[in-house]
Amino acid sequence: MGDLTWRQRxxxxxxxxxxxxxxxxxxxxYIGLERVxxxxxxxxxxxxxxxxxxxxxxxxxxxxxxxxxxxxxxxVAGGEKEELE
Numbered sequence: 001m002g003d004l005t006w007r008q009r010x011x012x013x014x015x016x017x018x019x020x021x022x023x024x025x026x027x028x029x030y031i032g033l034e035r036v037x038x039x040x041x042x043x044x045x046x047x048x049x050x051x052x053x054x055x056x057x058x059x060x061x062x063x064x065x066x067x068x069x070x071x072x073x074x075x076v077a078g079g080e081k082e083e084l085e
Contacts (some may be wrong), residue, residue: 015066
């Protein structure tokens with residue numbers, strides 16, 4: 001798999017460690033109050049590192065969570081290993 005950029009790794013690490021969701025609307029993503037560029041969200045989707053939560057889509061908002069691929073990418077990139085439940 002491809003290498004993660006610093007920003008992609010930062011976003012995935014935060015999603016893992018803080019159990020955060022990425023909320024996406026009209027080309028802009030947010031984790032909490034922090035903005036995440038649309039290109040970062042698109043890259044994470046292309047890497048299949050995040051998954052859409054189909055039950056939390058409201059109107060134009062989409063919510064994404066880190067998945068097992070995202071966790072493995074962090075492990076390969078040198079992030080702390082976390083056991084999958």
